[in-house]
Amino acid sequence: MNTALLYALVGAGLFFLGLYALIVHAHLLRKILAINVMGSGVFLVLVALAARTGEAAPDPVPHAMVITGIVVAVSATALALALALRVQAETGRAELPEEPLE
Template sequence: MSIAHLYALVSVGLISLGLYALIVHAHLLRKILAINVMGSGIFLLLVALAQRTGTALPDPVPHAMVITGIVVAVSATALALTLMLKLSAQTGCAELPDKEDE
């Protein structure tokens, strides 16, 4: 096991945590946070695996993809937050309607 593998395992933890919270929590802001944690986990996985080059410089292609991804993630978050606000302005509640409650 190397440092790269250590961070890759951490990323698996982050992805699982995010996925669990995404499904379990009803509040949309929490779901957005969960997606962001999942996204960070996936970025971490990409960059961690890119580091398996021994003493040479890490693979720059995943780095570039992750930088692109971070910027896309923030714009997607902004869009999601606006959707959430729009929904709660209409329904008075920032949660998705739950079928079991109806």
């Protein structure tokens, strides 16, 4: 097993770990963190496998994609945090109502 694959496997693990946390935790902050862990997992898979060029320099395209992905993730996280604060201010709880259907 080479290093690139090892990191990629960690990335896959993080993705599913984050998914588990996203589903089981009710608190919005935990859900937002879970999404971020999932995102990091995906980015890790993208970047790690870029090292398989067979040369010293990795493939730059996935690196650029990850920078794009990180910026998107930052924006999404900022919006999510602001929204979570508003939900808490409005409903008194930092959780989503249990029954989404009226």
